[in-house]
Amino acid sequence: MDVEALRTFVAVAEAGQFQAAADEFGVSQQAVSKRIAALERHIEVKLLVRTSRGSRLSLDGQVFLTHAKKILAAVAQAEQAVRPGSRPLRVDVLNRRISPAQAVYRFYRSHPEMDLDAVTLSTENAAQAARAVLDGTVDASFRALPADQIPAGISAERVLDAPLELLVGPDHPLADAPRVSPAQLTGHRIWIPGIRPGTEWAAFYRALSEAFGLSIDALGPNFGDEALMDALADSASLATLVGTGDRYLWTQAHDLRRIPLHDPTPVYPHVLLFRSGDQHPVLTALRDHLRVSGPPTPHDVWEPDRAGC
Template identity: 40%
Template sequence: MSNNQHAASSQSSVVHAGAADLDLGAVRAFVAITEDRYFSEAAARLGISQQAISKRIASLEAATGVRLFDRARTGAELTEDGRIFLSHARALVGTADQALATLRGRRRALRIDVLDTRTAAIDQVRSFYDTRADVDIEIITSNGLRSARGALTRGSVDAAFCRVTGAPEDGLVRLSAYLEPAHLLVGRDHPLAGLRQVGMAQLSGATVWMPGNAEGSEWAEYHRFLGGAFGIRIDTAGPDFGYEHFVREVGGGARASIIGEGSRIPWHPDTVRIPLVDPTPVYPWSLLYPRAGRHPALDLLVRHVQASYRPFDPDRQWLPAADRHLFTNPENS
């Protein structure tokens, strides 16, 4: 019999055996041995005994009706039948792994980075959950865009709310999400405390205290632009000891600060929040997410964000020039 005739005969026997039920564990063991060459090493990688992997191969050879390996001192060598079966075996294992990954992806929670659970981004997530309670959600907090890029690329988060200027990195998509109005936070003894609104011109020459403006963060850059546009000094002095310390310091002295309308800071009897107007500074939240390999529920979140988005109004609102063009498009693209 010629080599071609033998190969055709062998391939026929393998395909015919496929009509029977093949043990996927045995097929996986076969592939592992072809990669490691030794039964012992393949068994260790699969977490089973050498006796167990030998039984799996014997079972597979019985099901296919052919010998798949020749044993030698240099390791297990594929027979001609084994070489023919290898591409089919790899395809079976690959398809099974993809199917499991898809099902696990559907079962696991949608992981969303909101920077902090006291920011306005949590409102976006909560309103989404209110409409889709069937979607499991896991909230992740980090240090904003600086960590979100890597987390999204690695797949440790599925989406992130953050400020993004310019085009995102390859493989990531930016979506305009929400423009959060700014409030002035002052103590009750502050000269502006009795006003219902504070015009931005009234803050010219003033100092606002923002110890949480970490160097290199996207929100620190935003407030530098804000200070430059309206003649406000941004004071970042002092460690950031958390929200409780922050509100006590503002309430107990002459300090003023700027916070987002949606920021959930602790209540303090000596602090007052006042909307900023003429124009209203708005903080540009974007939704950043991967272009490919997305969680099955991510498209639902994207559509929810698109439906609730309201574009930038230059007659009433203020944004840094770097953000303005990204939030003016009414199509939110």
């Protein structure tokens, strides 16, 4: 059913004049007549009866008018629901502990009037996340996707570089170091549970291992962040890597140490993926916020050759 024909019918019914409806829609009286005639053919009843003074509703037209108004109200609600800014911005933050989620949270704290929803997708790699953005499951996603792998219809902006830090327990040989270089990690076991083959973070850590001869693994079950903190606190040899800005919690008795890496500083490049041309005002505000609020980029950055845009 033609929505414009419905709107025209309601306008004629309320005004009682074809010309009044023509003036309202900025079309000719003939165009109004054609719309009404097409609607009547579609539903196979006469809706309007012409008189010397204009037009009036037939009995069928009186019944139909009530339903036509309800249909137009539903159409207006549907249009409003998807108009930019009319619904929350849905952002895939990967993991609620790491820096993208924390950056989105800080944005929300500084812009509480903005309506957004931070989610974590069940997708396991950047390509799947990009497809989720394309099909509208989410509006944006933080991923480390190389420029040559960004699909058509997706825009990407590198908005957050997360320098890596070493996280160790108090008995680890490097626990008291103010800073360490990647070369100093050679021979130490670095455990990052939850690395999944085929993900962009698996590729990042593999490249890091190969570049500096490191031993990075995800062996054993992943019982969550709390179990990882317990394991680090109890071990004199185990270490893990976290990003600057990641928010991990542990008890004071654990006495864990976060030690910056330098010479060079490995950074994980978080790229924001979003649909090209998306005019959602919260997306625009979030991008503006991320451009100026991220941690400073170290002068001695290391990253894989094809990690980001």
